[in-house]
Structure formats: structure tokens, C-alpha cells
Amino acid sequence: MAEIKSVAIAGATGTLGPHVLKALVNAGFQVTVLTRSKKPGASDANAKVLEVDFASVESLTTALKDIDAVVSTVGGTAIDGQTILIDAAIAAGVKRFIPSEYGTVTTSPKLETYPLYSSMTKIRKYLQEKASAGKLTWTVLACGCFLEFLFGTPTLLDFANHKVNLYDEGDNRMSSTSMVNIGKAIAAILKNPDATKDKVVYTSEVILTQNKVLGFAKELKPEIKWEITKVQTSVLRKESLEAFGAGDFSMPVMMKLLAGTALAGDLYGGAYDQTDNELLGIKELTGEDVKKLVAEKLV
Structure with missing residues (x-):
């Protein structure tokens, strides 16, 4: 070509x-x-x-x-x-x-x-x-x-309020x-x-889980007490699809669908074990790189 x-x-x-x-x-x-x-x-x-x-x-x-x-x-x-x-x-x-x-x-x-x-x-x-x-x-x-979305919103962890809503126990992998x-x-x-x-x-800079990020947060600031709740992505999918069926296409419903699918881990292939990073010139993040991102949010 x-x-x-x-x-x-x-x-x-x-x-x-x-x-x-x-x-x-x-x-x-x-x-x-x-x-x-x-x-x-x-x-x-x-x-x-x-x-x-x-x-x-x-x-x-x-x-x-x-x-x-x-x-x-x-x-x-x-x-x-x-x-x-x-x-x-x-x-x-x-x-x-x-x-x-x-x-x-x-x-x-x-x-x-x-x-x-x-x-x-x-x-x-x-x-x-x-x-x-x-x-x-x-x-x-x-x-x-988007890495900025995961660390800039309470999606993975609510860093500001020290809360975390674990999706399916918190081990779902996501690129x-x-x-x-x-x-x-x-x-x-x-x-x-x-x-x-x-x-x-x-392309994938890093594969994350909520528990991995939470583990870094606890290691960096062990004095922080995290309020932990849990939710099943299957419930989020069901509720969002029911809302869509009723004609509700609002942003909260859309975000519920995204959480129930994009954050559902391997169910829909959310983590890329094989990538084209080398061809694209994308360098992967190390554990220390991720820890630094967490540290910045805990300041």
C-alpha cells in the first residue's frame, strides 16, 4: 500500500x-x-x-x-x-x-x-x-x-473519599x-x-484489577481505612438493559451498561494478553509506574 x-x-x-x-x-x-x-x-x-x-x-x-x-x-x-x-x-x-x-x-x-x-x-x-x-x-x-478515566474518576477507587465499589469481587482484568x-x-x-x-x-499499556490498585493504595498509605462495597456486573447489565427497554437512554443508564460490560473482565475480553504494542511503539507500564499513579491520587 x-x-x-x-x-x-x-x-x-x-x-x-x-x-x-x-x-x-x-x-x-x-x-x-x-x-x-x-x-x-x-x-x-x-x-x-x-x-x-x-x-x-x-x-x-x-x-x-x-x-x-x-x-x-x-x-x-x-x-x-x-x-x-x-x-x-x-x-x-x-x-x-x-x-x-x-x-x-x-x-x-x-x-x-x-x-x-x-x-x-x-x-x-x-x-x-x-x-x-x-x-x-x-x-x-x-x-x-482510557487510563485518565480510570484514575480521574471513582471507577476503580474513589481516592478522594477512600471508598471502593468492587465489581465481581475486584479481580476482573481490564486493559x-x-x-x-x-x-x-x-x-x-x-x-x-x-x-x-x-x-x-x-494496544494496552497495562492490565489492571481493582484489587491490584487497592493493594498499592494500602501499601502506600496503610493508615487509610477503605470503605468497601460490592456489585455484580451481571446486575448492572440487567438493570441497564431493562432501563433501555423502558426508553431510558440517560447518561447514568449508559454508564451502568459500560460498567457492566467494559469492567466485566474476561467475560467480554476486556484484557488483551496479546497486543500490537511493539508495532505501535507503545511501552507498557511497570508495577512501579502504576504505584506512582496511585501515589499521585493519594496526595
Whole structure:
């Protein structure tokens, strides 16, 4: 496959997008940011910014002229709309498409019909269909939970209040990668187009369990008394699906579904024992590295 030089990114101002944008620029790509409206300071000085209509194949096709690859980092409500972006990419002759599917268990066949996951599955299968017809190539990056999310929210441990809600006894394994390294992994995918063509690529900085993190916390600050409760991920899945069935698609319900699936350990393949870290240039965290992250939260 020919070298990828020019890359367009959709969703550059979201949670993950800025990290991906920076990594692409740093890797030497010619980067174009696709946006609904130009906002001061919302982009990198080394990236070109184009206003587009994400609901228009024509608008996007024009913007994607001479672009080699498209990286999508759009948020949840825009996942389904990526079919329009894919159609435009094909019309413009784009070679590679990386959809917004950066998670832990999004590729699990067991979750294909679940809310949120079904949208990602639809986009992935749409890309596979187009690739089979020789219209473009694709890569999905499975990166585990965002490391910043696990340590920046009470998901693993509530560091601020010294509480922990253990999922299934606290030994569920989960892969995790920082957003900075997710950006670097995406850039590496595009630097290695043949090795990453039409496949799911896996990166994982570390495999964590709640009990491992709690153990580090107790070792570092033995004087802290932790309030421990427990919850079954099967209950979270059941309750969230019942709520969805009743028409409740609120954020709390969505988060309950994510906890019941992404944090359910090996049930849905949440820990990657085999990764593409070497190809992507991602260095794994040591136990001491994780201990330092815990120490920072206990200050």
C-alpha cells in the first residue's frame, strides 16, 4: 500500500481528539481538521482547518480531496453518522479509514446487539463491506479503558473519599491506555499501513484489577481505612438493559451498561494478553509506574 502522507480528523475538539491531532502533527503528517465551525484555539497551528457539513456527502467529499486517510474521534451521538463520512471518503479516493471505536470490549460478538455497541458494530461492518469491494481499507484500534478515566474518576477507587465499589469481587482484568498513547498508536497505524490493513489492532499499556490498585493504595498509605462495597456486573447489565427497554437512554443508564460490560473482565475480553504494542511503539507500564499513579491520587 502507498505511503500515507495526508490525514483528516473528525472530532478533533472532543475528549480524545486533541491528543490524536497532536500525535498526527508530531508524526509529520499533513493534517486537516474537519469541523462544523472554526473556533479560536480549537486546533493545532500546524493543521489546516476546514468547515464542513457532516450531513452532506458532497461537502465532505470536497474537503477530503487529496486526503490519504481519515481518523474519526467523534462522540457517541455521532457514531452512526460516520457512514456519511465513509461514503465521502470513498468518493474522494481516501485509502484508510479509522472509525471512532476506542474502547475495551467493543469488538466482542456477545455485545453486537447492545445499545452503544450496536452502533460501533454497524460502522465496523459497513467498513468491512466497503473494503471487501476494494473501495478503501480500515483499521479499528482497541485500546482498553482510557487510563485518565480510570484514575480521574471513582471507577476503580474513589481516592478522594477512600471508598471502593468492587465489581465481581475486584479481580476482573481490564486493559488500559492513556489518551496520549492512543494518539501515538493511531499515528503508528498510519505509518504502518500494510501491517494494519483491514484488522483490529490492539494496544494496552497495562492490565489492571481493582484489587491490584487497592493493594498499592494500602501499601502506600496503610493508615487509610477503605470503605468497601460490592456489585455484580451481571446486575448492572440487567438493570441497564431493562432501563433501555423502558426508553431510558440517560447518561447514568449508559454508564451502568459500560460498567457492566467494559469492567466485566474476561467475560467480554476486556484484557488483551496479546497486543500490537511493539508495532505501535507503545511501552507498557511497570508495577512501579502504576504505584506512582496511585501515589499521585493519594496526595
